[in-house]
Amino acid sequence: MASTQPVPARQDSEITDDIEKKVYASSDEKHDYTDTTTYSENGLEELQLKQAEELEARLASGAADDSEYLVKDAHDVSIKVLSIRDDYELPVVTFRMLFLGLGFSAFGSVLAQLYYFKPQTLGVSESFLLIVIYFIGKAWEKFLPSRGLFRYINPGPFNIKEHGAALIMAYTASSSATAIQVISVQSLYYDNQLNPGIAIFTLLGSQLIGYSFAGLLQEALVYPSICFWPSVITPASIFQALHFDGGLGSKRTKIFWALFAGIFCYEIIPQWIFPVLTGVSIFCLVDHTSSVMRNIFGGASNNEGMGLLAVCFDWNFIGSSCLYTPLWTQLNQDIGIVFTYILMCAVYYGNIWHGLNFPFMSQAIFDIDGNQYNQTAILTDNKFDPVKYAEVGPAYFASTNALYFITANLAMGATISHVLCFYWNELLPFFRMLNPWNKTVTVTHDEHYTAMKRYEKVPKYWFLSLLAIAYGMAQATDYTGKSNFTWWQLTVILFLSSFFTIAYCTTSAILGYSQFSTQLDGFYSMIGSYMAPGDPIANMYAALYGSQPTVQGIALLGDLKLGQYLKIPPKVNFLVQVMGCIVGALLNYVMELSIVSQQRAALLSIAGTRLWSVQAIHDLVHCHCMLVVF
Template identity: 30%
Template sequence: MAIISEDDSASDEYCPIKQVDMTVPKTDDPTVPVYTFRMWLLGIVSCVLLSFANQFFWYRKEPLSISSISAQIAVVPLGHLMAKTITRRVFLKGTKLEFSLNPGPFNIKEHVMITMLANSGAGSVYATHILSAVKLYYKKPLGFVPAFIVMMTTQLLGYGWAGIFRKYLVEPAEMWWPSNLVQVSLFRALHEKETRSKGSVTRTQFFLIALACSFCYYTFSGYFFTMLTSLSWICWIFPNSVLAHQLGSGMSGLGLGAIALDWSAISSYLGSPLASPWFASANIAAGFVLVTYVITPIGYWFNIYNAKNFPIFSSDLFQSNGQIYNTTTIINSNFNLDKPAYGREGPLYLSTMFAMTYGLGFATLSATLVHVILYNGGELWRQTKSAFRENKKLDIHARLMKAYKQVPMWWFLILLVANIGVILFACDYYKDVLQLPWWGVLLACAIAVVYTLPIGIISATTNQQPGLNIITEYIIGYMYPGRPVANMCFKVYGYISMTQALTFISDFKLGHYMKIPPRAMFNVQLVGTVISVVVYTATAWWLMGSIPNLCDKSLLPAGSQWTCPMDHVFYDASVIWGLVGPQRIFGNLGVYPAVNWFFLAGAILPAVFWAAGKAFPSQKWIGLVNMPVLLGATAMMPPATSVNYTSWIAVAFVSGYVVYRYRQAAWERYNYILSGGLDAGTAFVTVLMYFAVKEFHWWGNYVDGCPLATCPTGKGVSVDGCPVF
């Protein structure tokens, strides 16, 4: 993180982050209109379409997340068309309500506002998982009204935390939110006139070339030759070796040497590698190697916790004999844990990678707090004191934003108090359904308040976001065990409200860079959030009622796309933490109590590297070690697989280290534009192919080609299709 110096602050165009200085415009025109008819029309339509499409594709075997970049591009010709064709007549002229449907040319600021509205529909509504888990996996009734209340309040609760912490996460120049630079670059390419020098291309031309190439290529990798999603060549050399398949499979193993030549696989879980600063990417690479190629093999091949009885990499839950755990046998009529039945079925086991993921999640939580205290504590204290001073040092962008009225804190607080009130009412009125007591609601809010700032700092500086899902599940699982719906609700209020807050803050930072009035940003975010929740809920409800056996792999026809991998992981987590409870898995009654030592390790490691940095100041690399990012690198595994990481790291290295270091001018001009073009081309062709073509079967679409990777190797363990050792 860059440090502001006294000398630098004297410059009128001072900007301490080099990537921001090279990307973000340093001028503003406060007279440019942002509230226009075309902004509301195009923004709301984009929000509705993205909300529907993302929920529709969410249940599929390969979930597709269509980002707001798609809408950001698609609305440009429509905006210019509306500016040319809609009447410029002024209505109610001479009154305070005077307005025009067409105030002039389609401008960059209303384009940003449209994208913010679209962005509300681009991210998923995490609480949809509760609907899926209860109705599709537990097969219990859940009414539309309580489901809708949970989804709406989950999304809106984050506004409160965003309002409280925006002073620390938006205004400071060091909080630069790297992923926003992709959209800033794209906005500039789509609006700024640029003269093409001889032998080169403009940024707009380069973007269109990248989009077209991505569009054409994905018709090949996503339809004709899907094996490009995971080229696991070790499996091809040793087709009958379980060990080789475990090592080489990019989808179900450790992914040694596996590579993806498919942008959707590269960017699907960690986001665009082109938007990640190299020091953060290097931390992710180190964490991935440590977990995947050191800790997991040691745990598996030394047969710790009978690890060989299960696949080396799986999100399923197992019995001690390697068979899938039938959770329906341990649920009583009150939707609680049937303890006698659990005693008969035996303890619940996890694959080695799944167990390590939880352990590292514990370490990440403690590391996050210690890291922020040690590395950012002084700066946070200075920011707190400067908040009460008028003559604060500001970078060029913060100074330009002083021309606009800020959002009053009471706007955020009203939303916060109203949401907490509705949540408390719903949890009491629907207590038989939601299971969460009033004190659970308040405790979830307290956890979100504690972690929003430290996780926000990490996200704003590294483009990676450690999650709160594990700590929320852990706490309520101990305090209120045997109630899976209570556990899920507690998680979404404690974890997702924080995630939503950081999404709002990230959008505020985008508006900060593009000089959008803060009150306008608040209004479009709020409208977009409400619209997206309505569409997400209605779409999920429709799909659950119209697709037979949705998410049930045992009843779906072979090759069906409706297998819901993300919902399956969420359901497994509700069984582990809510139904069975952490005491029977990670506590004194469970198989994995030693995993709790990861909490201590996570607290110690940042202190070790902080002290080492102080002791050896000449070793600059020590200061770049970010333990929360390193320890949380594999938090998305599962459902993310090894090949998602190996390919992401390779691209991040080429972009963030090689090109940035040796071809910085080219990186400055094209890096973020390339990221946007690849995202947009893949999104457009994926939607088109889904509706226009049928599935195509041949050996080139036999993804991965490592069928033995999921086999256990424990002595005498028998699983269909696998050898017995």
């Protein structure tokens, strides 16, 4: 599936031109289409859909030519790797789907929030949820009665659309919302325990804004085949293998289960029996006393080193993104990693920003002597006090951490430039569709999108209404939650967020690159510090409403594309995503409230305990306090 060329080599307009110019007629082909230029718009789309169905049949039977098996671009991925099949009559909104979706939403959100406060980070895997929901759904189908009134509980075979809708709902909820960090910091460090209603609406507002952005962008970043969302191809393929290829009896699924069982058994060794396999460095084994060796070649533990030429035997750390991320994207990431090794060594060993006074890697704040900086000593009423700051002295980041913030801001500009330079012409017609006064009709030629036209779309005013509601929630909770973040500051941040959401969602849709983590926080924190000088709480809210819509927008646009691949009706997709957001936010807050109240002493400790830690929150406090100082 990977290619050595940029994935979007063939665009939707080119596909249309091919259909209009090419005559599908030869002595050895069963299909015979003459002059397709006489076809109407719908006729062209139906012709394209029919050709894709015939191609899929030839590929499945082994009768296709070698050239037809070749995957060259995004469009080929969408029709050759995935099936365009749609069983229109399958039920979607069933009691079984809602029960499984809500149940695993609760499971995922609780687990994600629990491990946010743990020393060990554990994410909820989409593949894990997919497999477990499938097992339980098939067991439900087999063992529960399906006659009489029970037919409403067990409406027959557990189908791909029920499965997909349940997964989208569960995975939407299965993360720790960024707003939880802000709520926790206010409670732990600023003695501002938010009212439960305000906290919940803060969670909902920050997440639903991102969902609104995603809904308004789907015409540009979901419908076209150029936006094939590489990260979604794998789960979509698993769905179709489980439901279209004979379930557990198909050859491809048997291979999958064999690999799954092998990885499951193997992971026992690096996870529990022999954890040193997480990172093995020959150079550190030769000389583990040298700080230079540890800084450059170490890296099995957090902030230990850069891990150059180290070998990892733990699949949990390796991950599977390398299997579906386009080769072109991976090569660019590798180039960036090489520059990272060079730059980090240069700033540290060159003693730039007094780097040698501090650890090689750290997210903490230090004084000039390398001691932990006393942040509370420079605050008065939770705001920056320049008189106290003059007494305590200047604060410093580790040089490599300062380099991270610089390169993160540079990366934002690079992302905008990349999208404008390489994808402007291809995506401009679809972005014109966002203009309600635009009279130009843009034709989207994508077989999956064509197959979805039989379902009623979600009207744009639904997303606009949701955006208005979420914006109102954010404004109300900013004032009632003592955020010190005014209405115009929030409006400016959301305007900037919408701009960067478009850019980062575009790279995620086309290149499969979305691993920017908290890259955007530093930028929005700087903007927040300019708009609300000396106020770390307002600074946090600026980062929250700046970066969270982008994070949420990427996740939800990916789910919309998954729904298009699985032929889930758009209004059902809207329903399950909003339900996942709401359930996740509520349970995130319940877990946060319980843990913070019962483990307050452990969470306030810098080192934490074996069971509880808030390293991520410490990093957040350090970051915003430092930016307020500057």
